[in-house]
Amino acid sequence: MPIQVTRSSMPSFEEYCEEIRELWDSHWLTNMGVKHNALTSELERYLGVKHVTLYTNGHLALENVLEAMHFPCGSEIITTPFTFASTTHAIARNGLIPVFCDVNERDYTIDTDKIEALITEKTAAILPVHVYGNLCDVEKIAQIANKHGLKVIYDAAHAFGVTKKGVSTACMGDASMFSFHATKVYNTIEGGALCYSDDALVQVLTDLRNFGLCGEEGRYIGGNAKMNEFQAAMGLCNLRHLEGEIEKRRVAVERYRARLSGVKGIKLCDEQPEVKSNYAYFPAVFDGYKYTRDEVFERLKANDIIARKYFYPLTNGFACYDSFETAGTDKTPVATHIAERVLTLPLYADLSVEDVDRICDIILQ
Secondary structure, rough: OOOOOOOOOOHHHHHHHHOOOOOHHHHOOOOOOOHHHHHHHHHHHHOOOEEEEEEEHHHHHHHHHHHHHOOOOOOOEEEEOOHHHHHHHHHHHOOOEEEEEOOOOOOEEEEEEHHHHHOOEEEEEEEOOOOOEEEEEEEHHHHHHHHHEEEEEEOOOOOOOOOEEEEEEEEEOOEEEOOOOOOOOOOOOEEEEEEEEHHHHHHHHHHEEEOOOOEEEEEEOOOOOEOOOOHHHHHHHHHOOOOOOOHHHHHHHHHHHHHHOOOEEEEOOOOOEEEOOOOOOOOEOOOOOOOOOHHHHHHHHHOOOOOEEOOOOOOOHHHHHHHOOOOOHHHHHHHHHHOEEEEEOOOOOOHHHHHHHHHHHHHHH
C-alpha cells in the first residue's frame, strides 16, 4: 500500500454512528445544534480557554477574527511567508496588507529579532504562525506587542493540543485560530475554531459566521461559516482519543529521530524546552545532503511514499502578491532557504515503526 504524507484519525465506525444517531430523531443538522454546542463546551474545557467559537474551516475563522478586530482598511499585519496560503490570504481578503517577516533557523517560526524593524504607523497587529507544532517565541512577541500597542493573533493551525509550561496554545495572544481539517492531528472532517478571552468578541464572531445576522437584525456583512452537526460529532469522537493518537505519533517521531539524527546534510528541528508537543509534522531539511530535497522526494515517490514540500513555495512569492510592495522572497532569505530544501515526511497515528524504517532506508541508501 502507498504511504501517504498523512492519514486522517477516525473513531470506530460504530462509535461515530452512535454519536450521530440522535440526529435522525431531531433532524437538526446545522445552525448550532446539540453536537455543536457540546463540542464548544468540551473544547473550552480541554483547552482551558474562556471562549471557543466553532467554524466550518480554519480559514474562515481567521478571516472573521481579523474582521472582528475592526482594523482600518490598509492597516499592516506583520506575519511570515513560511505558512500555508490561507494565512496570507485571510489578511489580504480583509483589505489589510501582509508585511512579511523572516523566520528563524531553529524552528522556522517568525524571527522575533526582526519584527520591530517592520513596525510602522500603519501596523495594527502581529500574526505569527506556530509551524509543524513548533511554538513561536510567545513571550517576546507579547513584549513587542505590548510595547507598541498591537494585537496578536496566532495561526495555530498546527498546534492543537500543544502546551508550554502547562498553558495551552489556545490561551496565547488576543486570539488563536485552529484548523480541524482532516489532515490535522485533531479533525472534525473539515472545521476550525477561534479561541480567545475577550467577552466582547463572542457576539460579533457569532454574528459574522452567520451572515452577519443577530436575530432579524443585519449587523454586519457576514458570511456562512457555521460548523454542522456531523462535523461536530466527529470532533466529539476524536477528542476522546486525542491523547492516544498523539502518543502514537510520538513513537513514529522518535523512530525518525533515531534513524536520521546526526546524518550529515539532514537537519531536524530540536525539541522545544518546556513544550508538550503534538507531533503534528516531521520536517527534514536537506541542506548539503548527497541528494537534493527534490531528488529525495522523487525517490520516495518512486517507492509509493508520498512526502510533501511543505511549505513551498513561500506565500510572498505568489503571483497574486506581485503588486504588493511588501512581497518578494528576497526579503526573507532564511524562509526562502528552508522552503527550497524542506520535506515533511509521512506522519500519522497509524504509521508503523516498520514503515518509518522503510522510509528512512530509502533516504539513507
